[in-house]
Amino acid sequence: EAQVTQNPRYLITVTGKKLTVTCSQNMNHEYMSWYRQDPGLGLRQIYYSMNVEVTDKGDVPEGYKVSRKEKRNFPLILESPSPNQTSLYFCASSSAGNYGYTFGSGTRLTVV
């Protein structure tokens, strides 16, 4: 089944403790992206990647890092999480020339 898989689905952590949210897609998509979704603010893009080793900042990149060493994986790294990064995070992928995104099921992160 074609899908984007995020892990973990839920995560509670403490301020300053480094964490990684994994994202993997099995559709051989070139394009991958991370979004956060907050009440009243909607979906905002954090980082995106056009292909392996090609990444760029989205609208709200501060406090986040990403890497794209393999085509299928696009992890989101929070080096020193803070409470304002408490949010619902989504990974998405798309093929070049295809206008549609496939989203993962989301990761609900709470930083205390």
Next chain:
Amino acid sequence: TQLLEQSPQFLSIQEGENLTVYCNSSSVFSSLQWYRQEPGEGPVLLVTVVTGGEVKKMKRLTFLFGDARKDSSLHITAAQPGDTGLYLCAPQGGGSNYKLTFGKGTLLTVNP
């Protein structure tokens, strides 16, 4: 700066009613996507429209892309409780950048 507005923000109707939600922008787009998001899940692509004036029908859902490619609407006929969800529009600027900027969405509740 691109302004993207979806209206109404909230809509609660009875099963069997018809409804229309709107997506308006100050910019011209090469294409536009509509997604539906259910609680706790990632958005799911409903349709992509690419031509000004284009109308796409999917069963009870009718999508329109405005002639000037700055606005779009989604009309649902005879709404059902299964239509409940957050409806998001996402215009795309085109070119090689697959960045999607999402509207804040219309939260639709269809009551039995």
